Amino acid sequence: MFNLILFGPPGSGKGTQSQLIIDHYQFTHLSTGDMLRNEIERQTPLGLEAKKFMDRGALVPDEVVIAMISNRLDAQPDAKGFIFDGFPRTTAQAQALDKLLALKSTAIHLVLSLQVPEEELIKRLLLRGQTSGRSDDASETVIRVRIAEYYNKTSPVADYYARQHKLHQIQAVGTIEEVFSRLKEKIDKRLSELSLHPLSSGSRS
Numbered sequence: 001m002f003n004l005i006l007f008g009p010p011g012s013g014k015g016t017q018s019q020l021i022i023d024h025y026q027f028t029h030l031s032t033g034d035m036l037r038n039e040i041e042r043q044t045p046l047g048l049e050a051k052k053f054m055d056r057g058a059l060v061p062d063e064v065v066i067a068m069i070s071n072r073l074d075a076q077p078d079a080k081g082f083i084f085d086g087f088p089r090t091t092a093q094a095q096a097l098d099k100l101l102a103l104k105s106t107a108i109h110l111v112l113s114l115q116v117p118e119e120e121l122i123k124r125l126l127l128r129g130q131t132s133g134r135s136d137d138a139s140e141t142v143i144r145v146r147i148a149e150y151y152n153k154t155s156p157v158a159d160y161y162a163r164q165h166k167l168h169q170i171q172a173v174g175t176i177e178e179v180f181s182r183l184k185e186k187i188d189k190r191l192s193e194l195s196l197h198p199l200s201s202g203s204r205s
């Protein structure tokens with residue numbers, strides 16, 4: 001099993017690059033943002049509660065997202081690897097994830113942190129907001145709150161993984177294909193260090 005975190009601020013390309021990684025490596029995608037939006041669409045109690053935070057650009061409470069991730073990990077015992085997108089977003093979430101993976105005799109193997117200047121993030125999100133229907137893309141004020149949440153609460157997670165020597169920074173400006181090839185280089189290198197063939201279903205932890 002291979003566990004990868006795609007890390008970065010709102011609009012840095014986590015979702016876009018996750019899709020390309022899944023297509024290439026057949027890992028399982030775990031995006032807490034997508035899971036929460038699905039709950040909102042189905043108007044579940046969890047979704048209605050989460051919406052209050054998401055509409056103003058704030059993080060949803062840790063216990064909510066940790067429980068969602070825990071359920072998804074349990075539901076997919078045969079996954080050959082997971083891509084965590086938008087999770088963990090606080091140090092408490094990172095610590096909880098380490099514990100959940102340890103229970104499954106595995107761990108995080110690589111953290112790739114997408115680097116994009118703030119003005120480019122805002123440009124990308126405002127552009128997407130014209131068509132996405134995402135309430136949190138609609139106004140520059142909310143986008144700036146999301147970015148502030150990232151710097152205040154999420155960026156310490158990078159230090160958490162840097163201390164574990166798992167963090168690599170990736171320049172994420174350029175075409176989508178250029179960014180993907182930078183990510184692929186790091187993933188292939190790590191897979192080969194772990195003696196996992198990129199396209200095999202190896203079961204080493």
Ligand code: AP5
Pocket residue numbers: 008009010011012013014015016017032033034036053054057058059060061062065085086087088089093124125127128136146172173174175176179
């Ligand atoms: P979430 O859904 O995770 O959103 P986010 O991280 O704020 O940002 P995005 O998903 O919008 O950006 P992305 O990095 O995926 O970029 P994308 O590929 O889409 O979270 C939403 C909310 O849910 C949070 O605010 C919070 O309330 C809650 N939440 C979620 N997880 C949580 C957690 N763990 N804890 C607590 N709360 C949580 O790309 C963006 C745009 O840029 C797209 O239009 C794309 O086409 C374009 N683009 C991508 N790459 C490029 C490129 N190279 N050049 C030009 N444009 C590009």
Ligand code: MG
Pocket residue numbers: 014015016033085086
């Ligand atoms: Mg996303």
